[in-house]
Amino acid sequence: MNACRNFYMRELQHASAQGDNKEVRWLLGQGWPVDGKDLKDQFHAHEPAQMAATNGKTNTLRILKAHGADFFSYTRTGMTLEELSDKHGHHECSKYIRKVKEEETIKELMEEYSD
Numbered sequence: 001m002n003a004c005r006n007f008y009m010r011e012l013q014h015a016s017a018q019g020d021n022k023e024v025r026w027l028l029g030q031g032w033p034v035d036g037k038d039l040k041d042q043f044h045a046h047e048p049a050q051m052a053a054t055n056g057k058t059n060t061l062r063i064l065k066a067h068g069a070d071f072f073s074y075t076r077t078g079m080t081l082e083e084l085s086d087k088h089g090h091h092e093c094s095k096y097i098r099k100v101k102e103e104e105t106i107k108e109l110m111e112e113y114s115d
Contacts, residue, residue, distance in 0.1 A: 009033070016048035016064065019057035024048070024064065034067045047073060053081040053097060056090030061097065071101050 012032055015023035028034060035047045049069040052060040061081075065071065071081055079087070082101075085094040 017051035053085040056093045
């Protein structure tokens with residue numbers, strides 16, 4: 001089963017990097033993990049959201065986020081999604097990532113202080 005899971009994780013990474021939103025939706029619809037955090041092999045250096053951010057695929061990031069992608073994740077070298085996106089010149093994508101993170105932070109703070 002792990003080989004099968006690795007195959008689909010590689011497919012999800014590739015589709016995310018390419019901005020193949022139809023494939024991303026299909027793979028996620030099949031129940032494959034959006035972040036791949038349960039797959040610990042060396043191949044999975046970047047999560048699908050990190051691949052999308054690196055390649056400036058904002059619409060793909062929207063799909064991944066709708067399926068629960070962690071926008072607060074770091075690469076193994078400590079880079080954030082927006083740093084990956086900025087590094088590769090995708091500033092509009094970085095702007096979207098920051099907006100989502102700000103909204104999540106505000107929502108969490110409001111929930112914390114409303115109790």
